[in-house]
Amino acid sequence: MTIHKEGYTTIAISLLFIFIVNAIIDYRFADIVWLRWSIYIFSVALFLIVLQFFRNPGRSFMSGNDLVICPADGKVVVIEETEEREYFKDKRLQVSIFMSPVNVHINRNPISGVVKFFKYHPGKYLAAWNPKSSTENERTTVVVEHENGIPILFRQIAGALARRIVWYVKEGDAVEQTKEFGFIKFGSRVDIFLPLGTKVNLELNQVVKGGITVLAELA
Numbered sequence: 427m428t429i430h431k432e433g434y435t436t437i438a439i440s441l442l443f444i445f446i447v448n449a450i451i452d453y454r455f456a457d458i459v460w461l462r463w464s465i466y467i468f469s470v471a472l473f474l475i476v477l478q479f480f481r482n483p484g485r486s487f488m489s490g491n492d493l494v495i496c497p498a499d500g501k502v503v504v505i506e507e508t509e510e511r512e513y514f515k516d517k518r519l520q521v522s523i524f525m526s527p528v529n530v531h532i533n534r535n536p537i538s539g540v541v542k543f544f545k546y547h548p549g550k551y552l553a554a555w556n557p558k559s560s561t562e563n564e565r566t567t568v569v570v571e572h573e574n575g576i577p578i579l580f581r582q583i584a585g586a587l588a589r590r591i592v593w594y595v596k597e598g599d600a601v602e603q604t605k606e607f608g609f610i611k612f613g614s615r616v617d618i619f620l621p622l623g624t625k626v627n628l629e630l631n632q633v634v635k636g637g638i639t640v641l642a643e644l645a
Contacts, residue, residue, distance in 0.1 A: 433480025500525040518619040543569035579619040
């Protein structure tokens with residue numbers, strides 16, 4: 427397992443904060459043993475939490491020309507027909523994956539193809555499971571067209587804790603299935619919009635892994 431590049435700055439800041447807090451406690455409260463040890467334990471726990479959040483575990487990825495692979499780790503919270511108003515402006519099959527703070531937060535391309543549309547939207551920080559988060563929260567929208575002409579839209583959505591969405595794609599890019607297209611810091615959500623009639627291989631509340639779990643099969 428390695429640490430994702432998006433975590434370097436946060437980890438460095440966390441270490442600096444831990445060092446300063448421990449130095450102050452050691453200097454001002456050297457005679458209060460229980461307080462010092464409480465801070466030591468808290469410091470270790472905090473560092474491990476930050477470290478695990480930015481982990482980048484080694485994986486054997488799933489691939490398939492007619493497969494849509496889950497773009498993120500998390501739990502399936504939505505499978506329903508809905509109106510996609512930004513790009514398609516018609517009914518699509520929406521699948522949403524909620525990413526808790528303990529999940530790996532790397533986002534991966536669900537299909538290979540060409541990026542036909544990209545847009546970043548500043549916005550609110552409603553809880554990621556709130557239905558309004560799809561249209562009101564900070565988010566990105568990416569549309570990748572498969573070689574067979576089928577476009578798939580996927581959207582990074584910031585949550586109540588997430589304050590930074592990172593993306594690595596732009597319009598015109600050729601992208602490869604399971605390669606990274608972005609990262610969201612702390613709890614968040616990813617929505618995917620598929621053509622109606624697409625065979626979805628997931629169930630509500632199913633736990634999935636990005637780059638591994640097969641989300642759907644293209645017609």
